[in-house]
Amino acid sequence: MKIIIAGGGTGGHLYPGIAVAEEIKRRFPDANIIFVGTDHGIEAKVIPREGYPIKFLKAEGLVGKSLFKKIKALITFLSSIWGSYKILRSIRPDIVIGVGGYASVGMVLTAHFKGIPTLILEQNSVPGFANKFLGRFVDAITLTYQESISFFSKEKSYLTGNPVRKQILQRDEKKAYSVFPVEKERFTVFVFGGSSGARSINSAMVEALNYLLDLRQNIQFLHQTGEIDYDIVKDAYRRLGFNGIVVPFVYQMAEAYSISDIVICRAGATTLSEITAIGKPAILIPFPYAASNHQESNARKLQDMGAARVILDRDLSGEVLADAIRNLYVDEKARKEMQKAALAFGRADAAEKIVDLAISLIKK
Known part of the structure; x- marks a missing residue:
């Protein structure tokens, strides 16, 4: 064949x-x-x-x-x-x-x-x-x-x-922590803006760190930046004392999902298919220039089902993003409900x- x-x-x-x-x-x-x-x-x-x-x-x-x-x-x-x-x-x-x-x-x-x-x-x-x-x-x-x-x-x-790729569905936690050696006991936030990164998400995340300083010992990050913003974002995490891994591109998405408690990402269809198939709570920031604004439509559908929270790009700021991260960090019940709703939607x-x-x- x-x-x-x-x-x-x-x-x-x-x-x-x-x-x-x-x-x-x-x-x-x-x-x-x-x-x-x-x-x-x-x-x-x-x-x-x-x-x-x-x-x-x-x-x-x-x-x-x-x-x-x-x-x-x-x-x-x-x-x-x-x-x-x-x-x-x-x-x-x-x-x-x-x-x-x-x-x-x-x-x-x-x-x-x-x-x-x-x-x-x-x-x-x-x-x-x-x-x-x-x-x-x-x-x-x-x-x-x-x-x-x-x-x-x-x-x-x-x-x-x-x-959805099989390795996304069949995750190996031991392998995940060898690929991304973060601390297992810390709350982990996976940030990515598509294969080339996203300037608005990168900028908001750098600003958000200033509003999360009191949680430095409790949360950590895996952040895919794209090539252009890599040095700036990496320096911000280091300068503000946050634990985490900053990379231009993540090839091992299955492992990245495995170590994360929540994800912050755009609302492309494939990303949403992956995070719903594995039940990952998400903060979605739809790409505002997607054809026919389809990313916002995708994201709204998940939010209406209780599977995600949506921040529009025009409303995005460091303070808004930090509040969303903090709310999910402290509210384990909300995360579990989002996980159930996501799994119900995933195929x-x-x-x-x-x-x-x-x-x-x-x-x-």
């Missing part, structure tokens, strides 16, 4: 693809899985570490670009069609699975016109441009949210949930459902 998984650009698109690949490998150890993405997306770094081969196409976004950049992106798209054709001719896959992002468009579209079964994953409540376009052509669309069905053909849409079997669907398309 040969399978192409196309797309990426961000962890939100890529990690569900990895979860699907893991489930395929679990069932079919000899399956040949090839990822296709761009050389500047997160997939270029992550996929080789995961042990899968990857091929690159050129792809650029259209939404929110100037006329000149849109023309340039269209020319790049035509180039990606030719590149996709050559990859398909070489590999001859049984199915092409698109996981979102502009790197998926050329590959999935070309596969459709070559008569190869196609499937796309839609992680968000409001689909992005790439998936809305591809939804007209593909054989099946898997959805995380019921609300997404209105954007696609009902006959081709399947509510599966967003797939640990999404990858299995998606692979079932992919196999049925191949058999057809």
Whole structure:
């Protein structure tokens, strides 16, 4: 069996693809899985570490670009069609699975016109441009949210949930504390703002430390900053005497979740799928410029269920963030209730459902 998984650009698109690949490998150890993405997306770094081969196409976004950049992106798209054709001719896959992002468009579209079964994953409540376009052509669309069905053909849409990697679900606490050697008895806050970090979250967290000085002996942090803010954030923790680990990027997310009592993060669909699958209490700070404001929609849904607390980016400050951290630190009952609500929302079997669907398309 040969399978192409196309797309990426961000962890939100890529990690569900990895979860699907893991489930395929679990069932079919000899399956040949090839990822296709761009050389500047997160997939270029992550996929080789995961042990899968990857091929690159050129792809650029259209939404929110100037006329000149849109023309340039269209020319790049035509180039990606030719590149996709050559990859398909070489590999001859049984199915092409698109996981979102502009790197998926050329590959999935070309596969459709070559008569190869196609499937796309839609992680968000409001689909992005790439998936809305591809939804007209593909054989099946898997959805995380019921609300997404209105954007696609009902006959081709399947509510599966967003797939989560096995290592997220099967956590090893002993390994986690060897990867991140923090103190086991301290309350641990995991802060991250997506694969590239988030300036507003980093700045607010640095300011929040000044309001948490009385808790220095009780709480500690694991903070993924991104490359740009790394030195500034690391210096703030050191200067104010807080225990913790500051890194530009966290590859071992399962271990990071394992050591944390709460997380502070954006509200991308994949992040929410992970934290609900394992029942992790969260303070969500939706990215304010996400397409159709889908991150706020995602976050509000969890807050309404009691699974998270939401701070909008425009309302974010050090004092507000510190209060939210303090409230969850002192209120163990609230954390347990959030954990129960998160687990009720999470879908640990999404990858299995998606692979079932992919196999049925191949058999057809």
